[in-house]
Amino acid sequence: MVYLTRKAEFSASHYYHNPDFSPEENRRVFGKCNNPNGHGHNYTLEVTVKGEVNPRSGFVVDLKQLKDVMHREVLDAMDHRFLNKEVPEFLHQIPTTENIAIAIWRRLETKLASAQLHRVRVYETPDLFVDFYGEA
């Protein structure tokens, strides 16, 4: 089994707000992130796939294909967007880094041809990142 990781970057804005919370509760729980006008990050996405090395190609996965899938399924939808308003998953769910990692996993999971998705890592900043392994 070999693991292969591909990186990509996207920039997006978001804010944290739960409509079931009072305004005070939203401010207390989410702090600065509750500003309704949103704020932005340069996200780094790392997608790790795993599989056996194909004896004919020497590849775990065709990198071009992986790159295309990441662009089509993730970057086209999220890059330079306001996540709360423009990405369907986040119309009714808070776009925390945790939920972004889960949403990206779901977007990619069924779209990979040969390899199996192992981990989605999303960096919100270089000092904060979330890993999702598809665990329930």
Add this chain to the structure above:
Amino acid sequence: MKAHLSRRYLFSASHRLHSDAMTDAENQVTYGKCNNPYGHGHNYIVEITVSGPVDEKTGMVCNLTDLDGFIEREVLARYDHENLNTLKDFARDVPTTENLCIQIYEILHRGFPHAHLERVRLEETMMNSFEFAGE
């Protein structure tokens, strides 16, 4: 849905690697430059990984305010701009980055109630890092 959240913090500290159980010559051979009696310093980066279910109401594994506050109070306040050899944490153990990594793990393991501690990873320089997951 279970996710892992990792957060990195910076602190600077000095140390000297020297074991009272060894002779001066043995210390010199074992620790080399790090045995310099006056000590030396590093910019440490500590990376904390916690895990847990993503709370449906907040979208979070744990609130970063809780983690940041805990690390500030219990780790950074304790180690930042200190000489590790003078702290009671290292009264017995040599303040290698291995032992420092274990100390930080134990501090979180004992005192941080908001998420499950997976791992502490400690970078001493850009070229070396240590991990402890409680094993």
